[in-house]
Amino acid sequence: MTLIKKQSKTPxxxxxxxxxxxxxxxxxxxxxxxxxxxxxxxEMEINRTMNSEDEGNRDxxxxxxxxxxxxxxxxxxxxxxxxxxxxxxxxxxFDMIKEEQxx
Numbered sequence: 001m002t003l004i005k006k007q008s009k010t011p012x013x014x015x016x017x018x019x020x021x022x023x024x025x026x027x028x029x030x031x032x033x034x035x036x037x038x039x040x041x042x043e044m045e046i047n048r049t050m051n052s053e054d055e056g057n058r059d060x061x062x063x064x065x066x067x068x069x070x071x072x073x074x075x076x077x078x079x080x081x082x083x084x085x086x087x088x089x090x091x092x093x094f095d096m097i098k099e100e101q102x103x
Contacts, residue, residue, distance in 0.1 A: 061067055 061070065
């Protein structure tokens, strides 16, 4: 003999179940929207940090190390040998080697 127990469904329990489903759906939808907005915000921040067009006039650096580096690079060519002088010296050295070999 099997006893089947009937569950009585009252309007309050139906309403409670419907309310729980409604709340859980709203939470899932709001979480999904929040995640999408957060992703878009992160993407915008990445694009902003990698885009150098919006920085305006960057002729003079604000970082002291960049200033020193630019000064060093600008002054490094002051003592450099001119290309024409280097070619003349190379030709002279080849001529000297040629003369030594003839002797």
